[in-house]
Amino acid sequence: xxxxxxxxxxxxxxxxxxxxxxMEIATDISKSLAKAAIAVxxxxxxxxxxxxxxxxxxxxxxxxxxxxxxxMIRHDTAHVMAEAVQKxxxxxxxxxxxxxxxxxYYDFARNEPFGTEDLAVxxxxxxxxxxxxxxxxxxxWSRDExxxxxxxxxxxxxxxxxxxxxxxxxxxxxxxxxxLDLCRGPHMPSTRHVGGAFKLLKVAGAYWRGDSKxxxxxxxxxxxxxxxxxxxxxxxQLEEAEKRDHRKLGAEMDLFHFQHEAQGSVFWHPKGxxxxxxxxxxxxxxxxxxxYQEVKTPMLIDNKLWEKSGHWGKxxxxxxxxxDEVPSGEDDGPVLSDKAFEKLMALKPMNCPAHxxxxxxxxxxxRDLPIRMAEFGCCHxxxxxxxxxxxxxxxQMTQDDxxxxxxxxxxxxxxxxxxxxxxxxxxxxxxxxxxxxxxLRPEVRAGDDDIWDRAEEGLxxxxxxxxxxxxxxxxEGAFYGPKIEYHLKDAIGRSWxxxxxxxxxxxxxxxxxxxxxxxxxKHRPVMLHRAILGTLERFIGIMIENHAGKLPLWLAPVQCxxxxxxxxxxxxxxxxxxxxxxxxxxxxxxxxxxxxNYKVREHSHAxxxxxxxxxxxxxxxxxxxxxxxxxxxxxxxxFEKAIxxxxxxxxxxx
RNA sequence: GCUGCUGUAGCUCAGUGGUAGAGCGCGUCAUUGGUAAUGACGAGGUCGGGAGUUCAAUUCUCCCCAGCAGCACCA
Numbered sequence: 001x002x003x004x005x006x007x008x009x010x011x012x013x014x015x016x017x018x019x020x021x022x023m024e025i026a027t028d029i030s031k032s033l034a035k036a037a038i039a040v041x042x043x044x045x046x047x048x049x050x051x052x053x054x055x056x057x058x059x060x061x062x063x064x065x066x067x068x069x070x071x072m073i074r075h076d077t078a079h080v081m082a083e084a085v086q087k088x089x090x091x092x093x094x095x096x097x098x099x100x101x102x103x104x105y106y107d108f109a110r111n112e113p114f115g116t117e118d119l120a121v122x123x124x125x126x127x128x129x130x131x132x133x134x135x136x137x138x139x140x141w142s143r144d145e146x147x148x149x150x151x152x153x154x155x156x157x158x159x160x161x162x163x164x165x166x167x168x169x170x171x172x173x174x175x176x177x178x179x180l181d182l183c184r185g186p187h188m189p190s191t192r193h194v195g196g197a198f199k200l201l202k203v204a205g206a207y208w209r210g211d212s213k214x215x216x217x218x219x220x221x222x223x224x225x226x227x228x229x230x231x232x233x234x235x236x237q238l239e240e241a242e243k244r245d246h247r248k249l250g251a252e253m254d255l256f257h258f259q260h261e262a263q264g265s266v267f268w269h270p271k272g273x274x275x276x277x278x279x280x281x282x283x284x285x286x287x288x289x290x291x292y293q294e295v296k297t298p299m300l301i302d303n304k305l306w307e308k309s310g311h312w313g314k315x316x317x318x319x320x321x322x323x324d325e326v327p328s329g330e331d332d333g334p335v336l337s338d339k340a341f342e343k344l345m346a347l348k349p350m351n352c353p354a355h356x357x358x359x360x361x362x363x364x365x366x367r368d369l370p371i372r373m374a375e376f377g378c379c380h381x382x383x384x385x386x387x388x389x390x391x392x393x394x395x396q397m398t399q400d401d402x403x404x405x406x407x408x409x410x411x412x413x414x415x416x417x418x419x420x421x422x423x424x425x426x427x428x429x430x431x432x433x434x435x436x437x438x439x440l441r442p443e444v445r446a447g448d449d450d451i452w453d454r455a456e457e458g459l460x461x462x463x464x465x466x467x468x469x470x471x472x473x474x475x476e477g478a479f480y481g482p483k484i485e486y487h488l489k490d491a492i493g494r495s496w497x498x499x500x501x502x503x504x505x506x507x508x509x510x511x512x513x514x515x516x517x518x519x520x521x522k523h524r525p526v527m528l529h530r531a532i533l534g535t536l537e538r539f540i541g542i543m544i545e546n547h548a549g550k551l552p553l554w555l556a557p558v559q560c561x562x563x564x565x566x567x568x569x570x571x572x573x574x575x576x577x578x579x580x581x582x583x584x585x586x587x588x589x590x591x592x593x594x595x596x597n598y599k600v601r602e603h604s605h606a607x608x609x610x611x612x613x614x615x616x617x618x619x620x621x622x623x624x625x626x627x628x629x630x631x632x633x634x635x636x637x638x639f640e641k642a643i644x645x646x647x648x649x650x651x652x653x654x
Numbered sequence: 655g656c657u658g659c660u661g662u663a664g665c666u667c668a669g670u671g672g673u674a675g676a677g678c679g680c681g682u683c684a685u686u687g688g689u690a691a692u693g694a695c696g697a698g699g700u701c702g703g704g705a706g707u708u709c710a711a712u713u714c715u716c717c718c719c720a721g722c723a724g725c726a727c728c729a
Contacts, residue, residue, distance in 0.1 A: 105724095116659060204724030205657025212726040216657055219724070251665080260702095260720050318728090379729090384655050385720095387727060397729065485729095497729055534729040566686045593686080601690035615688055627689060634689065 005056045019052040023189070026061050036063040038188040039072060046072075048138055048186045064193075064226055071099055076136070076188050077126075077198045077224040078104040083179040084125035085220070089114075094181060095157040095208065095217060101493065102234060103223035107206055109157055113218045119200040122220070126198070133192030134177035138185060146171045146182065157208065158182050197231040198224035244491035246544040247390040253549055253607060255557070256391070264388040264395030266537060271557035274586065275543075278555050279536055280376055282652050283400045283425070286532075289654075290421050292374040292402055297354030299378055303344045309353040310510055312346075314479075318381045320347040351377035352504075352529060355403045356511040359525070364515040369525065370406035370414055376536070377401045391541030392496055398536045404528040405513070411458040414528055415484075415501060419466030422486065422499050422532045428653035430546065435487040435495065436468045439476035446480055446506045455503045456482050462501075480506035486534075491545040498534035498542065503527075549607045550629060554652040556586070561608050562624075563590040563599040565615030572619035576612055576639045583647045604629060610646060612639070 002018045006025060016025060022040035026033045026049065040047050041060040046068060053059070062068055078097040085108055086092055097106030108114070141149070143162065150158040162171060162182060174183045176191050188194070199222060206219040225231040242248070250256050255272030258265070268276055284294065300322065306312040311319065323340035348354065355373045364371070378398050387393050404414050426434055438459055441452045459482055463470050470484070477483055481503035487495045504527040508514075514522040533539035543551065553559055560580055564573040570591045580587035588608075590599050596613060603611055612624035613634070624642050625634045637645070 113657060202723060203658060206725045207656075210726075212656070216725080218657070221724080258721095263720075381728085384727065386655060386657095386725080389722095393728070399729070401729095500729070531729070538729055563689090565688055568686075595685095595687045595692065596689055597687085598691060599689085604690055611689080613689060617688085625689075632689080 004053055006053070007056075007058045009058075009060050016053075018054050021052055022047070022049040022059070022061060025053075025059065029061075033061060033063075037061050038064060038066075038069055038193055039186055041068075046186050048136070049189055050135075051138070069226065070224075072186070072188050073194060073198075073226065074099045074104040074224045076191065076194050077222060078106050079136075079174065079176060079181055079183070079187070080126050080129045080191055080194055081122065081200070081220065081222060082106050082108075082181060083129055083176065084122050086179070088118075088122060088125055091154075093155050093157050096161070100221075103201070103221060105206075105219050105221045107208075107217040107219045109208075109215065109217050113205070114203045114220065116203060119203065119220070123198075123200050127196065129176070130191050130194045130196065132177065133190045134175075135190045136187035137175045138187075139173050139175065139180075141171045141173055143171050146173070150182070194224070195227065197226060197228050198222055199231060199235070238492065241492040244545045244548045245390075246392075246490075246541040249544050249549040250391070252605070253557070255544075258390075263385070264383060264393075266391060266394060266396070272540075274557040275540055275551065275555050276536055278652065279533070279540060279543075280398075280400075282428075282554075282654060283533065284376075285652075285654055286421065286425055287372075287374045287400075287402065290372070290417070292372040294374045294376075295355065295358055296375060297348075297351060297358070297377065299348055299380075300345050301348055301354065303346050305353055305357075306346055308511055309356075309507060311349065311353070315349055318383070319349050320380050320382050322346065347380035348377070349379050349381045351375050351379065351399065351401045352403055352507055352527065353511060356507060356513050356527075359405050359513050360511070364405075364525075366407060366515055366517045366523070369515060370404050370410050372402055372404045374400075374402035391537045391544075392490065394535075394537050397538070399531050400533045400536065401529075401531050404530065405508075405515075405525040406528065407515075407523070408454070408526055411455065411503065411526055411528070412461050415458055415462035415503075416465045418501055418528070418530050419462045419468065419484070422501075423466050423468065424654075425532050426486075426499075429543065430552070431488055433489075434498075435489075436463065436470035437473050437476075437485045437487065438463065438470050439473045439478070439483045439485060441482060442475050442477050442479060444479055445477070451505055452482070455505070459484055459501070459503065478502055478504075480504045488542050488546075490542060491548075496534075496538060496542060498539055499532050500530065500534065502529040504529055550609070551607075553609055553646075553650045556607075556609050558588050558606070558608050559586045559650050560610045560612060560646060561588045561590055561599075561603045562612045562614060563596065563603065565596045565613065567591070567593065568616050569614045569619045573614050576614060576624060576643075579639065579643055580612075580646075583643050585643070585647060585650055600627065612642065 003015050004018050004020065005013050005015050007013050023034060023037065026037040037049055039062045040049055041062060042053065042057045082094045082097060086094065089110060091110065093109040095107040095109060097104060146162050147159050150162065165171065172183060172185060173180045174185060174187050201221045201223055204219050205216045208214040208217055223234060225234060250272065253271065254269050255275065256269055257267045303312055322345045323336055324343040324345045325336055325340045327335045358373060359371065376398050378396065380396050383393060383395050406414050440456055463484065483500055483502035485497050486499035488498050489495050508524045508527055513525055515525055517523040562573045562577045562580065564570055573589055573591055577587055577589040600611065607629065609629050611627040613627055614624055618624055622638055623636045624639045625636050626642055627634050
């Protein structure tokens with residue numbers, strides 16, 4: 001019988017008979033290891049403990065405390081859930097059940113969708129299956145056998161999955177007792193290894209293969225951990241994250257609201273609009289300094305321009321269309337005539353075509369390029385109702401938009417400059433952990449490959465020079481050019497695209513923009529569509545969640561509250577308050593007939609960063625007791641000094 | 655838009671086939687209190703909208719609307 005040499009992580013080598021399994025090796029080393037083992041890594045690849053090893057290999061025995069264990073626990077839990085569901089709800093078809101961050105889901109096809117109340121029942125059944133502790137055993141089937149088996153069982157989705165697997169792929173199924181599932185593996189030794197630290201979290205609809213034209217399946221989300229302590233910690237983290245929800249904080253802090261008469265559009269309250277204005281002014285300073293010129297263009301534009309720009313063809317279903325007709329003033333009868341649809345206008349969903357119109361006024365020389373045209377453009381997009389989400393996804397939005405008109409040879413420099421500007425802004429605003437993606441040429445595209453090569457290379461060079469790590473997304477670019485996307489995460493880990501840089505060779509062509517080149521002839525400029533924040537709405541939403549409402553001083557709607565302890569200090573409080581205002585700070589004076597405890601509590605809840613508490617002593621000495629959010633310290637300083645210090649700290653980062 | 659869940663006072667929520675309750679908030683009065691809730695009293699609700707079943711609907715049924723989660727789409 002031939003032998004295999006097994007090399008362990010500490011470089012020790014043991015020799016076994018060929019075909020030895022990971023479990024046998026673990027048992028050979030120690031009983032306790034065999035008990036704790038959940039999988040092996042053979043030459044870097046995760047594998048089942050039960051599979052025979054036929055040749056020399058590096059081997060690592062994985063236990064529950066390995067990083068990969070969580071992945072396996074979750075995946076195995078998904079299998080257990082699928083079995084439980086099929087047992088409880090016969091006729092339900094299984095489809096796919098991958099791991100996701102912090103958990104897993106499994107999509108099921110069933111005529112009657114699941115409700116939330118089913119989760120507890122399924123969970124109970126799952127615990128029985130775990131308790132039963134059947135071994136996960138692997139089998140390799142022939143393709144035809146597998147397809148026939150699943151079709152006979154009425155598992156049409158599984159059969160479809162197998163049919164679509166590449167020819168060379170082995171068809172593997174994993175059994176746990178009577179139940180089995182098509183699966184690539186690996187799995188832990190038995191269902192008992194799943195443990196008890198799992199919880200089903202929610203049900204939701206999801207399209208088969210992510211295609212809205214295909215069937216809607218029911219997805220069940222769950223989470224699973226090594227032990228109850230980890231599970232509890234995760235559930236607590238979810239709860240904490242919910243408290244940071246910008247919609248909740250927006251209401252509590254009196255920043256903004258939404259109502260059905262204008263769904264998807266923000267009613268900014270004075271405090272919220274203070275944040276908005278500060279952000280806008282900050283970006284304006286940044287843009288001014290970076291050589292941008294600000295413009296303002298119409299919101300309501302004839303659809304003839306949208307036809308020319310291509311939006312009417314490609315973006316119409318996202319637009320709000322308005323008839324260009326004087327509505328009837330009669331109380332009864334139709335408001336609009338039958339002919340109303342003949343003359344249409346649309347609320348702009350983007351600013352680009354309007355910017356091209358400004359570019360086209362007069363004659364532009366190559367010497368004028370690049371032209372960086374900025375607008376805090378108020379755009380409307382007719383988003384699907386289900387897409388709307390607080391400030392993150394709205395129907396009326398203001399972009400910190402700009403279009404850079406330049407020559408092709410300026411693309412790289414302009415892109416680099418933009419990436420650096422964006423990085424500086426994000427750093428100012430406290431985002432260092434952004435995710436950057438580069439969306440590359442899609443199948444259907446305009447422009448020849450040579451231009452695309454240059455465009456993509458230009459963006460890669462820009463990202464490199466800006467020192468940003470990024471992920472490439474093939475096929476995801478816009479039809480007119482590649483784009484860089486900057487993503488930020490909200491409190492519960494949902495990722496939102498904020499900044500973007502898009503190269504466009506198409507729109508200048510469609511709208512016939514040109515400049516006069518060195519050679520005296522007409523040339524097409526290239527357009528760079530770019531936004532740093534993306535939209536003020538979304539970015540402010542992200543800011544609120546990122547800071548849990550405790551915004552940096554320069555953005556805080558109220559920077560300082562002067563709170564008096566007794567009415568004897570009211571006059572002095574007035575004086576300090578006036579001095580704060582004089583220093584340009586956003587201040588409030590609280591001389592209500594309330595106890596200081598009450599005032600401190602209330603302003604703390606309102607997330608006011610600084611309170612100046614004044615009583616008889618302070619009035620006497622000309623001082624203030626400074627109380628900062630989340631701090632029990634109460635240093636006492638002369639009020640002029642305290643204000644000077646605070647004014648310094650309230651300066652915007654740029 | 656699709657699937658599921660939810661919709662009671664300004665907010666957070668309880669509750670019932672016989673037209674409603676708590677806490678916070680709000681108002682009035684008293685209280686002048688040293689860093690996260692002073693006390694008393696009071697006002698406030700066509701129980702999301704419409705239809706149906708019923709002697710009677712906030713409660714049961716259906717439709718609509720909105721919100722939430724996810725999917726699809728996207729800044």
